Amino acid sequence: MTSVVTAGGISVTIRGPVLDESETVLDRLVSDGVPGSLASRNAKLWGPDAAALAARRLGWLELPETSRSPADLPAGPAGEARDRGLDRVVLAGAGGAAVAAEAMYRTHFRDGAAPAELVVLDTTDPHEVSGVLAGDLHRTIVAVVGESAEADSLRRVFGRAFAEAGLDGAELAHRFVVVAEDGSALAEAAGEAGHRLVPAEPDVDGRYGALGARALVPAALAGVDVAALLDDASRLLAVLRQPYDNPALALGAVLASSALGTRDKLVIADHGSGLHGFAGWAEQLVGGALGKDGRGLLPVVVESVDAPGFELTADLRRVILGSRPDEPGAGREAGVTVAGPLGAQFLLWEYAVAVAARVLGVDPFDEPDTGQSAESTAALLRSEEGTAPTVVRRPPELVSGAVEVHAGAEDALRGAQTLTEALEVVLESVPEGGYLAVLAYLDRRGDAAAAGLRPLLAARAAKARRHPAPVTFGWGPRYLHTVGQYHKGGPRNGAFLQVTGAVTGDVPVPGRPYSLGELQLAQAFGDLRVVRSLGAPAFRLHLRDRAEGLAQLTEALA
Template identity: 75%
Template structure:
C-alpha cells in the first residue's frame, strides 16, 4: 500500500505497513482538530504543563511572513560590510541556528564559515582567513551573564582578540561584528554598549525550531543567499497547515508518531538525491531534541546514503529517505517514508511534523529538561579561583595502544587487552533494542575521517551482534545542543564512545581564565560524567596523535 501527499511544493510518500500504522493516528489528529489548532498557535496542544512554555515558543509558525523584513533590517550592516570590503562571512552560533545556517549555505553554494565548536584546531582554521575581509555574525543563545552563551561568548572573544592582533581597534573593530539577539536581552545591551551592528531576533522562537529566524538566516543572507526564496518556499507550504487532509506535515507527523508508538523508535535518515547537503543534520537535532525526553522519543540516525551500513529494515527501525526513493524489490523492503521538496518548505514541514509527533507521544516539544545537566557539569569543571585555570582531573588510561589511550571503568571492557577488543566491547555494550552513540570532540574539518567511524562501527556491530545496531555520530560540543537531550532524556538504551584528541596549538580565551582547549576538555568530561551518572555505558578514547589515532581505529574496525 502506498500513500502520497503532495501540497505546497512538498511530497510525502508513505509505503507499506507505515500507512496502516499511521491511519488511526491521523484520523485521531484530525478529529481532535490538531491541524487548525497548530496553525492557530494553540499552546495547549501538548497538555497543560507544557502550555506556558509553548506559548512563548510558537513564533516559528509565522516566520515565512515575519522574516521577510530581514533583508531590510540587514541593509545597514550589509552596506557597511560591502563598503569596508568585508566579503568573508563567519557565523558564531550553537545548536539549531548553526546547523540550519550550515545547511542553507551548503545548499546555495555560499562562502559561509560556521563555527560552533571549541576545538582549537578547527577555530584556528576559521581564523586563518584574511581578518581585513572578515565579518563575524554572532547568534546569541544565552540567558545568563552577557546573554551570549558559554561557547558563543568564548568564540566571540577569540575572534575579537584576533582582530586586535591584526591591528583593528575602536569603531573599526566593533563594526566587524553583527550580533543577532532578541530586543531587551542581555546580549542586545552588551552589543549596543560595544558598538556592534545589531539585528533583532524573534523573541518567541525556540532555537531548535528557528531555521527561518534571524539567528539562522542573517549570516547566509550576508553571504549572498537569497533568503526571500527560502521564505517563499516555506510560505507555499504554510497555506496547507490547516487542512485536515492533503496536509504533508500532518501526514509526516502521524507517520513519525505512530512509528514510535509501534516500537519503531529508530528513525534512520538517508539522503538520496535531495540536493540538500546538511539537511539531515538539522532534522536530526530537531527530532532528537524535541522528542527525546521523559524516557520516550525517536532516535534519529543519519547515515551516509541508502547503501550505508545501518540503513536496514528491522523491527525497531523506521527508514526515511530525503529525495527520490530507490527501487527496493522484495517482500517488506518497501516499508518506509520518503520526503521531497525545496529547503525552505522542508524546514517548516519537519518543524510542524515533529510538533505533531510530540503530541502523539505526549511530550513537550520545546522543553529541554536534561540539557542543563551537562551545562551544570561543565560549569562546575570551569569554576576556579579568580584568575586561575580550571582543573580537570586526568586519570591514567586503562590501556594504551599506539596513539590511542582507553579511559573506562575496567568492568566496561570485559577484559579486553587490545584496541580491537575494546571496540568490540563497546559494540556489545549497546543494550538489545538500543543504540551506540559516537561523540567526537575533534576538528570536524581536519579530523573529518572520524565520521567514518559510524559506518565502520555499524558494520562491526552487525557482525558481532548478528543483527543491525543503530550507530549515531555527533561532533562535540555541537551534539550537546542538538542530540544531547535525547542521549540523556530519551529511552535509557544507549551506549557511548567518546573520542577526544591531543591539542597541538591552543588558543587563549581573552578575559577568561581558560583556553579553548581547556573549555573543550571540560565540555567532554562534563558530558561524560553526566552520561555515566545516568547509568549509560561510556568509554573515552583519547588520541595522542589525531591522524595516527584515527587511522588506528579504522584499522581495528576493518
C-alpha cells in the same frame, strides 16, 4: 500500498505497513482538530503543563511571513559587508540555528560560485578555531548568534584577533553582527561595543528557528537568497490548516506512530535531494524536541541508502530525502520519502515534530535535561582540583599506540588487550534495543576522518550482534545542543563512545580563566559524567596524536 500527499511544494510518500500504522494516528489528529488548532497557535495542544512555555514558542508558525520585515531580513548588513570587501562570514554560535544556516549555504551554493564564504564555528576545538583564525581576517565579519558558551568564547577570541590584526575603533566594532533578543545580556554587550544588532524573535527558540533571524542573518551575510527560502515555506504555510492533503500532518502521523510502536529509531538518508546538510538539522529537531520523559524517536543520520545501518530491522523506521516522490533506485521500498525545497522542508519538519510531540505526550519546546551537562562543565571549570586538565591525567585502562582507552573502571574493558578487542567491548555494551552514540570532540575540518568511524562501527555491529544496534555520530560540543537532550532524556538504552584529541596549540579566551582546549575538555568530561551518572555505558578514546590515532581506529575496525 502507497500514499502520496502533495501540497505546498512538498510531497510525502508513505509505503508499506507504515501506511496503516500512521492512518490510525492521522484520523485521531484530524478528529481532535489539531491542524486548525496548531495553525491558530493554540498553546494548549501539548497539555496544561506545557501551555505556558508553548505560548512563548509558537512564533515559528509565522516566520515565513514575519521574517520578511526589514528588521529581520538583513539585506542591509549583507550589502554593507560586501561593499566593505567582507566576503568571509564566520558564524559563532551553537544549536539548531547554526546547523540551519550551514544547510542553507551548502544547499544554495552546492554548485559553487558563492559571493561569500560561510564558516560555521559551533565548536570549542582550538585546532579548528586556529585554522579559521589563520584565514584572512581583513575579509572577515563575525555573526554572533545566541548566548552559548561557544558563542561567548568565540566572540572574545575574534575580538582579540581583530585587534592584533590592527583593527580598532569603529572598524573593529563593525566586524561583528550580533543576533540576540532585545534586552538580553548579549544585546546589551553588543550595544556597548558598538556592534550591529539584529533582533532575534522573542517567541522562537533556536531549535525551531530555522526560518528566523538566528539562522537567516548569517546565511544572508554569505549571499543566500533567503527571500526564496521564505517563498517556498509560505507555499506550504498556506496548507497547514487543512485536515487532509496536508503533507506535514501526514509526516507527523508517521513519526508519532513509529515512536509509539516498536520502530523508535528514525534512520534518515539522502538520496539525491540536493539538500546538503539538511539531515543534520532534522536530526537536532527530532532528537531534541521528542527525546524526553523516557520517550522519543532516535534520529540516525547515515551517509547514503547504501551505508551500513540503513538496513531495515525491527526497531527502525526509514526516511529518504529525495528529489521527487517516485524516486527510483536503492531505498525506494523505504517507509517514507520526502521531497521538496529547503525552505518548505524546514517548516514541514517543524510542524510534523510538533504534531508527533502531542501524540507522544511530550513538550516539544522544553529542554529539561540539557542543563545537566552545562552545569557539570561549569563545575569542572570552577574547581581548582577538578579542572579538565587535572581529570585527564587519570591513567587509561588500555594504551595502544596513539590511542588511550578510558572505560571508567578497570573491569569495564572485560580483559580486552588490544584496541580491536576494546572496541568489541564497546559494541557489546549497547543495551538490547539500544544504540551507540559516537561523539567526537575534534576538529570537523582537520579531523574529518573521525566521521568515518560511524559506518565502520555500524558494519561491525551488524556482524557482531544478533540484533544490530544503530550507530549515530556527532561532533562535540555541537551535539550537546542538538541530540544531547535525547541522550539524557530519551529512553535509557544508549551507550556512548567519546573521542578526544591532544591539543598541540591552544587558544586563550580573553576575559575568562580558561582556554578553548580546557573548555572543550570540560564540556566532554561534563557530559561523560552525566551519562555515567544515569547508568549508561560510556567510554572515552583519547588520541595522543590525532591523525595517527584516527588511522589506528580505522585499521582496528576495518
